[in-house]
Amino acid sequence: MADHEWRVDDYIGTLTLDRPDRGNSFTFAMVDAMTELIRQAGADNGVRVIVITGRGDRSFCSGMDTREFAGLELTPLQRKQQLHEHVHELIRAIDSCDKPIIAAINGNAQGAGLDLALACDMRVMSRSARVSEVYVSIGLTSGAGGAYFLPRIVGRGKAMEMLLTGAAVDAAEAEKIGLVNSLADSADLPVAARALASSIARHAPNTVRVMKRSIDQASRSDLDTALDLLSSHYAVLVTTDDAAEAIAAMQDKRTPNYTGN
Numbered sequence: 001m002a003d004h005e006w007r008v009d010d011y012i013g014t015l016t017l018d019r020p021d022r023g024n025s026f027t028f029a030m031v032d033a034m035t036e037l038i039r040q041a042g043a044d045n046g047v048r049v050i051v052i053t054g055r056g057d058r059s060f061c062s063g064m065d066t067r068e069f070a071g072l073e074l075t076p077l078q079r080k081q082q083l084h085e086h087v088h089e090l091i092r093a094i095d096s097c098d099k100p101i102i103a104a105i106n107g108n109a110q111g112a113g114l115d116l117a118l119a120c121d122m123r124v125m126s127r128s129a130r131v132s133e134v135y136v137s138i139g140l141t142s143g144a145g146g147a148y149f150l151p152r153i154v155g156r157g158k159a160m161e162m163l164l165t166g167a168a169v170d171a172a173e174a175e176k177i178g179l180v181n182s183l184a185d186s187a188d189l190p191v192a193a194r195a196l197a198s199s200i201a202r203h204a205p206n207t208v209r210v211m212k213r214s215i216d217q218a219s220r221s222d223l224d225t226a227l228d229l230l231s232s233h234y235a236v237l238v239t240t241d242d243a244a245e246a247i248a249a250m251q252d253k254r255t256p257n258y259t260g261n
Helices: 028-042 076-096 112-119 134-138 146-154 156-165 171-176 186-201 205-219 223-237 241-252
Strands: 004-009 012-017 049-054 059-061 101-105 108-110 122-126 130-132 182-184
Touching (some): 004 028, 012 028, 012 186, 028 076, 049 059, 049 186, 101 186, 108 112, 122 171, 171 182, 205 223
Parallel strands (some): 012 049, 049 101, 059 108, 122 182
């Protein structure tokens, strides 16, 4: 996998976009491979948290590699299908994965690269990085989910400003508007992202997965529906071995040993 790297240790899976000479931009083949990887990780009991980052300290992801479109004469339908069948499948895979996904924004994130980070559940950003929805600057509209995720994260007004001006937002502003959870110096970003991932991975895996699912379901439903779903989740989790282990470990004043059962 020359264009991306995947490794798992201590229940944390790290997906690194590995094309620094091209701003860690992605090709359609790379997007398809990443989509399959995220789906497999979602079903792998050896993975509890996923971190997505880029190689180097200059770019997290600059979006699609423009060479993917060079010289192609495509109809509007064919262009729509390119996004729908490739890029959108990656965004859907991230959004539907019930394991937490953290974007470690190591460098600049632009267009679809920023959309990739926005699709994740949490974001940790290098203080030297900048993010931008550059579509309007090149005569295009948001094509990979930014217009959906950004208003839900920073609010409609700020999202409008970013999307309609294409202006870059630095790390301090990104933290201020709630686009990212925290900042770190460039050299410390991998450690900061891993610390966040580890603080999640140490908990009972099914509890974490159900908690993420509960948050997503609640944000897309009315109160009564959300409460009904939450009570069902609670009733199931309380019967698990891990719930019993959590209580036993608390009583014994020891670290729990979760098995995912």
